[in-house]
Each structure stands twice: as structure tokens, then as C-alpha cells.
Amino acid sequence: MTGRAVVDVCVVGGGIVGLALGRELALRGRSVLVLESRRVGERSAANVAAGMLAPASEVDLSDSRLTEFALAAHAMYPEWCAALARESGLDAGFDPTGTLIVALHHDHLALLERLNEFQRERGLTAERLSAASARELEPCLAPGVIGALRTDDTQVDPRRAMRALVAAIAAAGGVLEDGAEVSALVRDGDTYALTVRHRESEATVHASQVVLAGGAWSARVALPAGLPSLPMRPVKGQVVRVRGERLIGHVVRTPDVYLVPRADGELVIGATMEEMGFDARSTAGMVEHLLREAQRVLPGIAELELTECGVGFRPALRDHLPAIGSLDGAGLFVATGHFRNGVELAPITAQLLADVMCEGRTDPLIAPFTPARFATVASA
Numbered sequence: 480m481t482g483r484a485v486v487d488v489c490v491v492g493g494g495i496v497g498l499a500l501g502r503e504l505a506l507r508g509r510s511v512l513v514l515e516s517r518r519v520g521e522r523s524a525a526n527v528a529a530g531m532l533a534p535a536s537e538v539d540l541s542d543s544r545l546t547e548f549a550l551a552a553h554a555m556y557p558e559w560c561a562a563l564a565r566e567s568g569l570d571a572g573f574d575p576t577g578t579l580i581v582a583l584h585h586d587h588l589a590l591l592e593r594l595n596e597f598q599r600e601r602g603l604t605a606e607r608l609s610a611a612s613a614r615e616l617e618p619c620l621a622p623g624v625i626g627a628l629r630t631d632d633t634q635v636d637p638r639r640a641m642r643a644l645v646a647a648i649a650a651a652g653g654v655l656e657d658g659a660e661v662s663a664l665v666r667d668g669d670t671y672a673l674t675v676r677h678r679e680s681e682a683t684v685h686a687s688q689v690v691l692a693g694g695a696w697s698a699r700v701a702l703p704a705g706l707p708s709l710p711m712r713p714v715k716g717q718v719v720r721v722r723g724e725r726l727i728g729h730v731v732r733t734p735d736v737y738l739v740p741r742a743d744g745e746l747v748i749g750a751t752m753e754e755m756g757f758d759a760r761s762t763a764g765m766v767e768h769l770l771r772e773a774q775r776v777l778p779g780i781a782e783l784e785l786t787e788c789g790v791g792f793r794p795a796l797r798d799h800l801p802a803i804g805s806l807d808g809a810g811l812f813v814a815t816g817h818f819r820n821g822v823e824l825a826p827i828t829a830q831l832l833a834d835v836m837c838e839g840r841t842d843p844l845i846a847p848f849t850p851a852r853f854a855t856v857a858s859a
């Protein structure tokens with residue numbers, strides 16, 4: 480990047496949301512520059528994430544408007560991954576096998592029943608399974624399993640998806656610069672001027688439209704006075720990765736832990752939810768907790784190789800809903816706050832925000848997530 484660059488659209492943040500949006504805009508013929516402060520994946524929450532696409536399993540944790548958005552996201556995922564593979568030549572690791580939510584004792588069973596009620600209320604289907612039927616589907620489950628729910632919730636490998644997105648952006652003519660940190664943005668006539676620290680030098684990028692998609696760091700870019708400030712905080716999540724013989728085909732969850740199997744023998748075990756700011760340490764207690772809970776449902780993991788302990792930061796806004804839309808009523812947009820669901824919601828966020836940016840059309844699905852909801856509080 481030279482001292483001064485002019486582009487049509489600049490996306491700040493090369494996490495899964497920024498990359499999905501960069502691809503979508505480039506496919507629509509826009510000249511796109513995606514700026515990522517580190518190497519892609521180095522500090523993105525998606526690089527740690529399990530990649531569950533789980534509207535049914537998490538319906539009890541979600542606002543109904545978020546469930547509706549997540550269901551639409553879920554429906555478009557297979558075709559989105561197929562298109563991504565055609566454009567990039569890379570497989571994003573989409574796996575439609577499904578999810579088993581398993582009970583190990585009667586408290587779990589009560590939680591499963593409550594979840595199943597929520598699912599029925601919101602028109603979602605899940606199949607109740609006896610312990611024997613659950614073990615028929617997944618023979619390595621612990622003998623202590625006393626019942627299960629089977630849902631159509633699927634999964635994708637976020638690391639592979641991000642690699643495919645990087646290639647797809649380039650194939651569509653977009654540009655991704657890594658090592659480029661945006662520190663500030665001002666209005667400059669018809670454009671926005673962004674201050675960018677790139678390697679050892681500083682540059683200015685001028686863009687007609689800008690999208691802040693910096694995940695948990697989204698509120699750190701200095702903006703012109705008077706704009707809503709996003710009440711963003713990081714919610715720390717720890718996961719453990721093990722590898723070896725493939726013990727399960729479904730994603731397996733209990734109310735205490737989830738296990739997400741990949742085709743290549745990796746198993747992702749997660750995740751903690753911690754209010755610890757940007758504390759990036761893996762801690763012995765939490766790793767022990769995850770492994771213990773995972774072994775209770777799948778004893779065979781004791782024999783697998785421990786390959787990684789990871790930490791990521793979920794971007795959480797005060798109401799735990801995403802912010803998608805214009806921040807200033809003009810060309811400055813945000814796509815952030817996807818909290819526990821950013822992998823699932825990245826494709827639909829990209830598609831519907833691109834509709835707003837390119838056609839001025841706001842789909843009712845994203846209307847509840849307008850960043851303007853934080854303006855009232857700020858001006859009050």
C-alpha cells in the first residue's frame with residue numbers, strides 16, 4: 480500500500496464477516512479493499528470457533544428475531560459453500576450430518592425438554608431419541624447417556640472457509656491487505672479518509688463507502704464526533720482441539736460442552752464464556768473442565784492427541800444482537816456484534832448488507848439490527 484490509495488469500498492477487518500462481505504461486494508463489481516491488522520486468522524474469533532450452524536440447538540439462547548435471521552442463514556449455507564468452492568477451488572468443510580444434543584443425567588434431560596419446547600414454539604423440528612437410538616447413531620457415546628435430541632443443525636470449518644474466502648476475493652478482483660491496521664476515520668468531502676498503519680509506514684485510504692467489521696475490536700477505530708458509539712465488549716472463549724481416530728460423525732452437545740468432528744480427524748471441544756476482557760491466556764482450569772466434560776460424553780477422546788488450546792474473543796454488543804447497517808445515515812457502515820454466531824451469520828450478513836450498500840434496499844430480516852438503536856442512548 481502506498482501513501483495514498485483511493486477505492487470504492489473499504490472493509491475494515493479481515494475476520495469471517497469482513498471477508499464474506501469483501502467477496503460479496505467484489506462479486507457485485509465493486510472495487511473492494513479489505514484491511515486486516517494482522518495475518519488473516521491470527522486473531523479472528525472465527526479462527527478459534529467450532530463452526531456450528533446451530534439455530535435449533537441454541538434457540539433457547541436467542542432473541543426470536545435472531546433465530547429468524549439464523550434460520551435464513553442456515554438455509555443459504557450449503558449453496559454459499561458450493562459457490563465459494565467454485566470460485567476459490569477450496570472446500571469450506573460444510574458438513575450436513577446433523578447434531579445430537581445428549582443428556583447424561585436427569586437435570587440435562589429437563590434442559591433438553593425445555594429446549595424442545597422452545598423449538599416447537601418457534602416451529603423447529605427435533606427428533607427425541609432414546610439412549611439406545613442415540614448410541615445406534617453414535618456407538619462411541621458413553622454408556623451413561625440417558626436420552627437425546629437430534630436436530631438438523633450443521634457445521635462448517637471456519638479456518639477452511641476463511642482460506643476459501645481469501646482466494647474468492649482475489650478471484651473476484653478484490654484486494655486484501657494484511658498487516659494494515661485502521662486507527663481513525665474522518666469525512667473528507669464525498670469520501671471517507673482512513674488512517675492506516677501498514678507495516679512500518681502510515682497511509683491514507685480514501686473510500687466512498689466504509690464498513691467497520693473488526694469483530695471485538697470494532698469500537699476501537701476513532702470516528703467523527705456525534706456518531707453512535709457501539710457498546711462492544713469481548714467475551715472470551717476457550718476451546719481445545721484433539722486429533723486421531725474419528726469417534727463421532729454428528730456434532731455432539733450436552734448442556735455443558737460441545738464436540739465438533741471434522742472429516743480429517745480433528746475434534747473441536749468447546750467452549751467457555753468468560754468476562755475477562757482481552758485476556759488471551761489458555762488456563763489450566765478451563766482446559767481441564769472442557770476435557771472432563773467431553774470425556775463424560777465421549778470417553779474415547781482420552782486416547783486422542785491434544786493438539787491445541789485456543790482462545791478467541793466473541794464480539795458482544797450490550798443486547799447481544801449484531802449491528803448491521805449504516806452508522807451515519809450515509810456511507811459508513813458496520814457489520815459486527817455477531818457474538819456466538821458470526822460464522823453462521825457471515826454469509827447472510829454479507830448478502831443483506833451488500834443489498835443495502837449497492838441497492839439501498841434493507842431486508843426486514845436485518846432491520847432489527849440497525850446500529851441506530853444505540854444512537855438514542857448515546858444522545859440521551
Ligand SMILES: Cc1cc2nc3c(=O)[nH]c(=O)nc-3n(C[C@H](O)[C@H](O)[C@H](O)COP(=O)(O)OP(=O)(O)OC[C@H]3O[C@@H](n4cnc5c(N)ncnc54)[C@H](O)[C@@H]3O)c2cc1C
Pocket residue numbers: 491492493494495496497514515516517519520521522523524525526527528529530531532659660661662692693694695696697699700715716717718749750751790791792793794814815816817818819820821822823824
Ligand atoms: C470459542 C468460540 C467458539 C465459537 N463458536 C462459534 C460457532 O460454533 N458458530 C458460530 O457461528 N460462531 C462461533 N463463534 C463466534 C464467531 O467466531 C464470531 O461471532 C465471529 O468470528 C465474528 O466475526 P468477525 O469477522 O466479526 O470478527 P473476527 O472473526 O474476530 O474478526 C475480526 C478481524 O478484524 C480485525 N481487525 C479488528 N480491528 C481492526 C482494525 N482497526 N484494522 C484492521 N483490522 C482490524 C481483527 O484482527 C480480526 O482479524 C465462536 C467464537 C468463539 C470465541
